[in-house]
Amino acid sequence: MSFFYKIPDYKKVRVIIDTDAACEADDPYAIAHALMCQKFIVKGILAEHFDCEGSTQRSYDEICTILDAMNLSVPVFMGAETKLADNTMAELSPASAFLVKEALREEDKPLYVLCIGAITNVAAAIQACPDITSRMTVVWIGGQSYDGPVADDREYNAGNDVDAINLVLDSGVDFWQIPRDVYSSMRISLAEIQTRIAPHGRIGRHLFENMVAYNQSEHAGWTAGESWTLGDSPAVGVVLDPDCGKYRIAEAPIVNPDTTYRFEKGRHRIRVYTSIDSRFILEDLIARLELLF
Numbered sequence: 001m002s003f004f005y006k007i008p009d010y011k012k013v014r015v016i017i018d019t020d021a022a023c024e025a026d027d028p029y030a031i032a033h034a035l036m037c038q039k040f041i042v043k044g045i046l047a048e049h050f051d052c053e054g055s056t057q058r059s060y061d062e063i064c065t066i067l068d069a070m071n072l073s074v075p076v077f078m079g080a081e082t083k084l085a086d087n088t089m090a091e092l093s094p095a096s097a098f099l100v101k102e103a104l105r106e107e108d109k110p111l112y113v114l115c116i117g118a119i120t121n122v123a124a125a126i127q128a129c130p131d132i133t134s135r136m137t138v139v140w141i142g143g144q145s146y147d148g149p150v151a152d153d154r155e156y157n158a159g160n161d162v163d164a165i166n167l168v169l170d171s172g173v174d175f176w177q178i179p180r181d182v183y184s185s186m187r188i189s190l191a192e193i194q195t196r197i198a199p200h201g202r203i204g205r206h207l208f209e210n211m212v213a214y215n216q217s218e219h220a221g222w223t224a225g226e227s228w229t230l231g232d233s234p235a236v237g238v239v240l241d242p243d244c245g246k247y248r249i250a251e252a253p254i255v256n257p258d259t260t261y262r263f264e265k266g267r268h269r270i271r272v273y274t275s276i277d278s279r280f281i282l283e284d285l286i287a288r289l290e291l292l293f
Helices: 027-036 055-070 094-104 120-128 130-135 162-170 190-196 201-215 234-240 278-292
Strands: 013-019 040-047 076-078 111-116 137-141 174-178 187-189 227-229 247-251 269-273
Touching: 013 027, 013 094, 027 040, 027 055, 027 111, 027 201, 027 234, 027 278, 040 055, 040 094, 055 076, 055 201, 076 094, 094 111, 094 120, 094 130, 111 234, 120 130, 120 162, 137 162, 137 234, 174 234, 187 190, 190 201, 190 227, 201 278, 234 278
Parallel strands: 013 040, 013 111, 040 076, 111 137, 137 174, 174 269
Antiparallel strands: 187 227, 247 269
């Protein structure tokens, strides 16, 4: 099957995905979803580290696995292998260099960067070329809840590179944040994944088997057992339809080393999502798999 409808060209947007794809099991769902959206012109996928040796390469390899399972060809770029403050490379990583090039390219379609992990590659690109901040929108999955953040509850994506997220928040870039209390509302059961996602091609099987393997690993002791949070998928949803959740406009926080916030008057204003329509996002993902695979 295929789509019987078309998207007007003027409604399409350029998308770059920045992902720690091999970190947990939810990134592949967001990547696959973005690649199936007709509205998205996916220009490239950037491999992100997750603060351990060899993690960027693992992310790169997982991105390639997803593309192979979908029989797609999209440029993939290696990102930084360490946090921003620890990066001693004389040159930008291929991922950051590509982002700079694409952001500076003369193009009438807006550019959205979907950041579903640490935000090191984007921060390095902005640090090298501040002019790109006026030429893109950064959508980030990360940060503690604004309703009572606590010091002993480190948020993973922010914690993997606090300096990077602060640099991006300080830069003035158009920034949409989806904090943890919002992205954690994307609940799905393993039974639903098996019945509604696994049957659809090699990509459906990979998404399911990858999830099951991670759920059975020693790294997944924190999970409930038969359910998961597809926490990266809201980044796709809010670009597909910016009103698929509620948001407020607020002054950008400063992220402390423990990932709590502090606030100063007069800072750049950002969009902070306070809720998300998980039904819209999950059903859209599944419908696209049914149509295309």
